[in-house]
Amino acid sequence: MLKALKSYTWQISIVVILTLAGILLELLLPTLMANVVDIGIVNGDIPYIVKTGVYMIICALAAVFLTVGVSYFASKVALGFGRDVRRNLFVHVEDLSLQAFDKIGTASLITRTTNDIKQVQDVLNMVLRMMTRAPLMLVGGVILAVSRDAGLSLVFLAALPILALLIFVISRKAIPLFVSLQKKTDRLNLIVRENLTGIRVVRAFNKVSFEKKRFNTANEDFRDTGIKVNKLMALIFPVMMIIMNFTSVAIVWFGAIRIDNGLLQVGNLMAFLQYAMMILFSLIMLSMGFIMIPRAQASVNRINEVLKMEAEIVDPENPREIPTDKGYVEFQNVTFRYEGAEKPVLEDISFKAHPGETTAIIGSTGAGKSTLIKLIARFYDVEDGSILIDGIDIKEMTQQTLRNKIGYVPQKASLFSGSITDNLQFGKEDASEEEMLDALETAQAIDFVLDKEDGIHTNIEQAGANLSGGQKQRLSIARALIRKPEIYLFDDSFSALDYKTDSKLRAALNKEILHATIILVAQRVSTVINADQIIVLNEGKIAGIGTHRELLAENKIYQEIVSSQRTEEEGA
Known part of the structure; x- marks a missing residue:
């Protein structure tokens, strides 16, 4: 000192x-x-x-x-x-x-x-x-x-x-x-x-x-x-x-x-x-x-x-440039455990997520779904294996380069004190009002924002105390959308939304995000049902990969999840 x-x-x-x-x-x-x-x-x-x-x-x-x-x-x-x-x-x-x-x-x-x-x-x-x-x-x-x-x-x-x-x-x-x-x-x-x-x-x-x-x-x-x-x-x-x-x-x-x-x-x-x-x-x-x-x-x-604590996640001395901007994501035998943990949270995870497709991750509580998302953003480094984006290991690129390619929506919506505009500009500093309104519309947040007296200039209290859980989630989604990145990471970001809003939001995302890679974590089967591929996690391991129909036909764990969530409303 x-x-x-x-x-x-x-x-x-x-x-x-x-x-x-x-x-x-x-x-x-x-x-x-x-x-x-x-x-x-x-x-x-x-x-x-x-x-x-x-x-x-x-x-x-x-x-x-x-x-x-x-x-x-x-x-x-x-x-x-x-x-x-x-x-x-x-x-x-x-x-x-x-x-x-x-x-x-x-x-x-x-x-x-x-x-x-x-x-x-x-x-x-x-x-x-x-x-x-x-x-x-x-x-x-x-x-x-x-x-x-x-x-x-x-x-x-x-x-x-x-x-x-x-x-x-x-x-x-x-x-x-x-x-x-x-x-x-x-x-x-x-x-x-x-x-x-x-x-x-x-x-x-x-x-x-x-x-x-x-x-x-x-x-x-x-x-x-x-x-x-x-x-x-x-x-x-x-x-x-x-x-x-x-x-x-x-x-x-x-x-x-x-x-x-x-x-x-x-x-x-x-x-x-x-x-x-x-x-x-x-x-x-x-x-x-x-x-x-x-x-x-x-x-x-x-x-x-x-x-004296040294940063464990550092940029490489000679970072590699990404030859393409497609957002292709690949996990190769990834294993990860938190410090002091006896068992890995994720073990031998391998899958591919392609641009223009939605990869959904579902599983029981504690299966490692949110951890997997955090590994892509390199909030933690893997213990074994590697994560590739457009063919390059994320450890071989700078953290800024990596995160510029990502639009991240955390599990717990985190908003900062200031206006709605200030929070949206976290995603893109020079975002115009038109871009903000487009992002809010896609995120199904335009109605409640425009209903407020000051519109997008409405003040948000600390931690979004003057907003509901669903409103905070939709603003967090709009903040990620405004970046227009190649990879979208949604960490159980629809949990506070009702089924109708959830359905509208997913439909709007499919129209808006045509060429990006979407990886989303969800608890609801209704949220992942239309995904191009669904990854079923169980105790840190992949228990199955496929579409909703394929998994429903042959994967017992997925069948149990669907069965536990099946209600008259979902059936309708």
Whole structure:
């Protein structure tokens, strides 16, 4: 992640330079004050007192402006760094295979992109403002304090070990709590996300009270850990203030003795006391940094875990050009299993899908139908065998080339917030209004779209919340149609449609898509009955290939599917 800081090198340099200049001015103030007492007041030199006082005011104002500059540039670096890491993480996640999403989880990826990066961003801001300031002030304060009176500096030999021991003990207890707090933040976010996305299920099963208890348990666990952390953090300041005050008393006590013995001047004692406070405050700032950094480290590890994941699906170094644009699809002994699965989801799958024909895939739930569609779009890579498009293995072409040939309609209709026009232009950026209307008409969506007040400019809420399931499916189909690709992949995309609309849509598709290859997954026999070939999947294997009549005559599994779906309405 530190690579993202390279572009901010000059701004970090400015922060260090401004911090150093500000500290030098602050360190100069006690010396000037000592001179006012030891030279101006002792000798009754009013002009010297006024002149030195003016210098002190100038130094103080300059230090204020430099501190403001440090805050400005530190915030700019931290926020810019957060923006860059967030962008890098998002872009990297976009390139990962779907298996990476399955492994980490969507909720966790969202938390890492937002909450974890915010933690790192805040700590970086603190480091630039405090952790650069504290060491410089500590070193400068010690040097100037010793130069004032080396003997009185022995007081630090008693105070510093006690302070260091306190920081060590509190850090040992606070760091594990911070790590635990971050994990409990994840747990809390997960429960909230599950409840918000599954609110209909929660209410439908009367589990509101159960989910409240589950949330309260996680929330109270988070609260208890947070209270423990804050108790420790609240303890550190009063204890440190006691140590600082006792140190001040000791300095004044022993300093007065040295003044009485003629070994120290009053002004030097005042300056020494100021330097002592600077040293102790520097130690407090360092301790705060050492306590906060581990909390950010937990977030850094989580972010790096994603950034270190390599994209499993990559483009070849020397991609092959597709000689034709026909959309011929062929599976050759394809086997695929999900990561960690014992058995393959698909095993030894071989078939051909020709342009101008419809290939339907049917089978029981879990037979691997949707997985087969995803393999064509190369959302996953096959374990064995190969998938050819126009005679070329899809691994030998770029993902962009492959997906430009495909119009994909997912099983779960996925729409984005914006207008209907915006969603259709996902399929084709420069689509004209006429093309959109044609696609909507073919998808049997033209009626309900034009019935809306704003027509194709009607706003769609997040995830299409203001549309029915069938309307969302038809818009998803229109989005694929507007691309006019060579291959159409319909992943059970007609399930939310009534039989009449389903029939009209399939008839319109047959007229509109004359030369493209259509591969569709369906649960209904009525959807696949007119397909040129039907592939029957059973437990990841092909149980039969043929037309409806052929399979109905000789394939037992297909006969069982047809028999289970046969109703009076379908018979009519």
